[in-house]
Amino acid sequence: MADSLPFNHEALMSRHDTGYSDGEVSYMSDDSSCDGDHRYCSEDHSKGILEGLDSLRQEGRFCDVRICVEDREFPCHRAVLAAYSAYFRAMFSSELMESKQDKVTLNGVEAQMISLLIDYAYTGEILLTKTNVQSLLAAASLLQVLPVQEACCKFMAKNMDESNCLGIWCFAEQMSCTALQKKAKNFTLLHFKDVYASEEFGSLQHTKLTELISSDELEVDNEELVYNAVVRWHESDVDCHKDQFELVFEHIRLPLISPYFMFDCVEKYPAVVSSNKCRQLVEEAKVYHLLPDRRSELRSARTRPRKASDTVEVVVAVGGEDDKVVLRSVESYNPQVKEWRTLACLPFAVSKHGLVVSGNNLLYLAGGEFPDGSASKAFWRYDPTMDTWQQMESMNVPRSELGLAMLDGHVYAVGGWEGCSRLDSVEFYDPSTKVWKFVANMKMAVTSPAVVVLEGRLYVTGGAVLEDGDGIDLVQSYNPKNNTWTQLPSMLIARSGSAACVLNGRIYVIGGWHASTENTNKVERYNPRKREWESRNPMNERRYRPGVAVVDGKIYVLGGEEGWDRYHDTIECYDEAKDLWSVIGEMASSRSWLSCVCMRVKQKKEQDGMASVV
Numbered sequence: 001m002a003d004s005l006p007f008n009h010e011a012l013m014s015r016h017d018t019g020y021s022d023g024e025v026s027y028m029s030d031d032s033s034c035d036g037d038h039r040y041c042s043e044d045h046s047k048g049i050l051e052g053l054d055s056l057r058q059e060g061r062f063c064d065v066r067i068c069v070e071d072r073e074f075p076c077h078r079a080v081l082a083a084y085s086a087y088f089r090a091m092f093s094s095e096l097m098e099s100k101q102d103k104v105t106l107n108g109v110e111a112q113m114i115s116l117l118i119d120y121a122y123t124g125e126i127l128l129t130k131t132n133v134q135s136l137l138a139a140a141s142l143l144q145v146l147p148v149q150e151a152c153c154k155f156m157a158k159n160m161d162e163s164n165c166l167g168i169w170c171f172a173e174q175m176s177c178t179a180l181q182k183k184a185k186n187f188t189l190l191h192f193k194d195v196y197a198s199e200e201f202g203s204l205q206h207t208k209l210t211e212l213i214s215s216d217e218l219e220v221d222n223e224e225l226v227y228n229a230v231v232r233w234h235e236s237d238v239d240c241h242k243d244q245f246e247l248v249f250e251h252i253r254l255p256l257i258s259p260y261f262m263f264d265c266v267e268k269y270p271a272v273v274s275s276n277k278c279r280q281l282v283e284e285a286k287v288y289h290l291l292p293d294r295r296s297e298l299r300s301a302r303t304r305p306r307k308a309s310d311t312v313e314v315v316v317a318v319g320g321e322d323d324k325v326v327l328r329s330v331e332s333y334n335p336q337v338k339e340w341r342t343l344a345c346l347p348f349a350v351s352k353h354g355l356v357v358s359g360n361n362l363l364y365l366a367g368g369e370f371p372d373g374s375a376s377k378a379f380w381r382y383d384p385t386m387d388t389w390q391q392m393e394s395m396n397v398p399r400s401e402l403g404l405a406m407l408d409g410h411v412y413a414v415g416g417w418e419g420c421s422r423l424d425s426v427e428f429y430d431p432s433t434k435v436w437k438f439v440a441n442m443k444m445a446v447t448s449p450a451v452v453v454l455e456g457r458l459y460v461t462g463g464a465v466l467e468d469g470d471g472i473d474l475v476q477s478y479n480p481k482n483n484t485w486t487q488l489p490s491m492l493i494a495r496s497g498s499a500a501c502v503l504n505g506r507i508y509v510i511g512g513w514h515a516s517t518e519n520t521n522k523v524e525r526y527n528p529r530k531r532e533w534e535s536r537n538p539m540n541e542r543r544y545r546p547g548v549a550v551v552d553g554k555i556y557v558l559g560g561e562e563g564w565d566r567y568h569d570t571i572e573c574y575d576e577a578k579d580l581w582s583v584i585g586e587m588a589s590s591r592s593w594l595s596c597v598c599m600r601v602k603q604k605k606e607q608d609g610m611a612s613v614v
Contacts, residue, residue, distance in 0.1 A: 053080055054122035065092075066103045067118065069111040073103070074118050084121045086144035106142075113139035120148060128155045134171055141175050153180040160184060162191050166200040170208065189217045196229035202236025206244035209233055214251040214301070219308045223256040227266060234271060246277045253302045254285035262286070292359025293406045296550065296598070297454060297502060304552060311600040312336065315549040315556050316343070317587065318365060320594030321351040323565045326371045327591060330382075332601060333558075333571070335551055338585050344387045350376065354404025355595030356411060358431075363599060364392075364411050369400035375419045376400065379411075379429065379436075384601050393434050396427055403451030407458055407480060412439075414460055415446045422447050422465065426478070440483045442476050448545070450500030450509055454528060456480070459488075461509050461526075464496035471496035471513050475526070492524050492533050499548035501555055503576060505529075508536070510557055511543035519544040519563060523574075523581075537579045539572050547596030561592035568592075 042048075056062055056077070063075035081088035091098050098104045106114060113135050120126040126148060128136065137152035156168050157180055169184035188195050189212065195201060212218060213226050220226055230248055234241045249272070257266065262285060272278040281302075288298050295303065305311055314332040321327060326349040332341045346365070353368025353376070363382035370376060375398035381390050395413055402416030402423075411429040413436075415422065424445035427438045446463025448471075453459070458478035462471050473490040491509060497519075498512025507526040514520040521539040526532070543560025546568070550556070555574035561567055567590035572581050 050122060050124060053077065057122055065101075067114060068103050068105045069109060069114045072111040072115070074115065076118060076121075080121055081118075084145060086146075087142065109139045109142055110135050117143060117145060117148065120145070126151070128152060130159060137171075137175055137177070141177075149177070153177050156180060157183050160187055162194040163198045163200070165191070165195060166198065166204055166208075170205075185212075186217070188212060189215055190219045192218055192220055192229070193225055196232060201229075202233060204233065206241065206248050209248055210251050213248070216304065216307050218306055220306065221308075222258075223253050224258065224261050226252050227254075227257065227261075231269065242271070245271045246275045249275075249278050250281055251302075252281075253304070253306070254281055255288035255298070255303045256305065257285065259286070259289045262289075291408075293409055293453075294456075295359050297505070299504075299550075299553065305600070307336075310602060312603045313551045313598055314341075314601055315547075315551055315558065315596055316357075316363065316599045317547055317558055317594050317596050318355050318363075319346060319350050319353060319368070320547075320559065320591035322567050322589060322591050325349070326351045326369075327589075327594075329588075331588065332599070333556075333585070333587075335554070335556065335573070335584070340588060343384075344382070344389060347380070347389055347391070351593040352400040352402075352417075353595060354399075354402045354413060354416075355597055356404045356406045357597040357599055358406050358409075358411075361600050363597060364404070364406075364429075365595075366395060366404050366411065366413050367399035367402045367416060369417075374398075375417060384599055393429070393436060395429075396436050396438065397423065397425060399423060401447040401464075403449045403460060403463075405451045405453045405458055407453045408456060410480075412451075412458055412478075414451050414458070415442060415449055415463065417447045421445075439478070439480070440485060442478075443485050443487060444472075444474060444476070446472070446474075446496075448497040448513075450495070450498045450512070452500045452502050452507055454502050454505070454507060459500075459507055459526075461491060461500055461507070462495035462498055462512065464513070470494065471498070488526075489531055489533060491526075492535060493520070493522060495520070497545040499543075499546050499557060499560075501548050501550050503550055503553070503555060508555060508574075510548060510555070511539065511546055511560060513544050518542070519561060537581060539574075539581045540583055541568060541570065541572070543568060543592075545592040545594075547594040549596040549598040551598050556596070558587060558596055559591045559594050 057075060060075055063077055065076055065078050067074040067076055078092050082092050116126055116136060117139055128151060133152050133155050137149060140148040140152060160168055165184050165187045169181060169188060172181035172184055192212065230252060234245050262282065266272060267282045272282060288295060288303065312334060314334045316332050318330050319327050328346040328349045330343040330345050332343055349371055350368035354366045357363050361384060365380045368376045377395040377398040379392045379394055381392050398418045399413055399416035403414035405412045412426060414426050415424065422445040424441045425438060426442060427436050429436050442460065444465065446465055449463035450461045451459065460476040462473065464470065465472055471494040473494040475488040475490060477486045477488050493514055495509065495512035495514060499510045501508050508523065510523050511520055519542040521542045523536045523538055524533050525536055539557065542562050543557060546560030547558040548555065557572045559568050569587045569590040570583050571585040571587065573584045574581050
């Protein structure tokens with residue numbers, strides 16, 4: 001016998017001449033085969049098979065199962081159903097009794113939707129409409145027909161608007177359609193001011209409403225709009241929502257609402273008046289407005305500006321020095337986008353100064369050391385709205401290496417070096433009278449202390465008392481109500497040139513000069529209720545005279561000196577919940593003796609929806 005069939009070129013050419021077209025058949029070369037062999041592939045084969053199977057189904061031929069839904073039966077081929085549906089594949093290939101039954105009943109779905117899905121199995125086509133898409137998605141999810149599920153989700157996303165996004169969001173969550181659920185929620189957050197006017201809004205479950213208004217991504221011009229939305233939801237069905245109102249109300253960011261609106265509307269609303277919890281939240285907001293200089297102590301999720309706000313909290317870093325020069329630079333760092341911006345520079349180069357921000361978002365700089373080594377008694381104010389520095393009334397005494405703090409509306413200048421000796425004197429500035437006045441002296445004169453304010457008291461931690469700069473563990477507290485100083489429990493280690501801040505009712509003391517031979521990365525915190533110090537995890541790097549600020553519940557430490565003539569340009573961030581420090585960025589230049597605060601600055605919205613600091 002011949003090893004292969006004869007190859008007739010003339011016969012092949014004659015077949016081409018008799019009407020075979022490239023659209024019906026194709027010959028694919030196979031380099032691994034012998035010369036002259038070809039692989040045949042029909043582009044219409046799959047379509048022809050589907051048409052043939054559908055024709056057999058319509059004629060009722062070779063059908064081996066009937067799908068029963070409601071009062072209708074659909075004759076089908078098991079192999080076709082198992083091929084397109086993971087649900088049927090599992091059913092027909094298992095030991096379930098349905099695998100052997102001629103009739104299989106489906107419950108919980110509409111017959112019309114099953115009819116459409118069976119047609120899709122045989123044709124690859126299905127009609128989606130606004131009236132059938134939800135029922136169709138539910139049926140496709142049951143039968144695990146993934147292409148139809150995806151098509152339904154895309155159709156619903158394409159036809160989403162302010163009137164139906166809430167329904168789509170809840171339905172997508174019910175169907176475990178994660179991508180559609182996320183898109184519907186984001187659409188709702190973005191268009192909230194129009195969504196809360198829709199009919200669907202009143203029937204929203206309180207848990208879903210809470211999820212929306214607790215989000216930082218909620219796009220609203222002001223918090224009054226959020227309050228109005230909650231009131232509208234409550235009044236849409238007072239009887240149904242009365243027990244859930246305060247659960248929703250606590251997620252309104254009341255401290256961000258105008259005090260006039262609070263007085264005229266919020267505290268007089270009947271549901272607020274009748275709820276102890278709601279009244280407590282209103283009182284919390286009042287305190288936030290009444291005591292602007294204690295707002296850093298009153299921080300919570302309710303005081304955090306939403307991302308759509310026209311302001312953003314940033315770290316402002318002022319002055320300092322590296323191994324060669326004293327700096328005039330003033331810069332802001334936005335932790336959200338890890339971006340630096342340049343602000344109006346200081347009128348003069350200075351380091352070893354004091355810096356504090358008021359509750360009214362004004363920045364004050366006092367004292368410091370000029371490049372010639374002399375101490376300054378100058379006092380300056382920075383207005384972020386105008387991006388300008390203005391000279392104010394000078395202190396009574398020149399002070400470098402001082403501590404500066406804002407206590408109940410007054411700026412306190414604490415200790416420091418006046419050019420010849422360390423100071424135990426303390427003076428405060430009253431913005432209303434523009435006058436500096438002395439108060440009682442500290443128990444011990446110190447330079448480079450770390451100074452903070454908490455619950456109406458001034459805390460002075462550590463500092464240097466000897467020429468070599470070694471730190472002490474002394475903690476001194478000042479009570480302005482009786483003009484007295486009190487000595488508190490000592491720190492765990494002696495420090496000078498450390499940084500201090502307040503977070504969640506506790507005082508953190510960070511870094512500094514520990515002994516004559518080393519700077520430190522150690523961190524400790526003080527609990528004023530228990531009058532106890534405790535160690536926390538150390539920073540990644542040793543830092544003497546770094547800057548520190550608290551933004552959005554996290555501590556940011558910038559710069560500082562590692563050792564002789566070695567300065568840091570890194571930024572570390574502390575997560576209190578995890579007790580963890582992470583290096584998250586860098587400054588434009590290495591420096592120590594800088595000062596940092598948290599400020600609110602204006603941001604503009606770009607056309608693509610992103611915000612940038614101005």
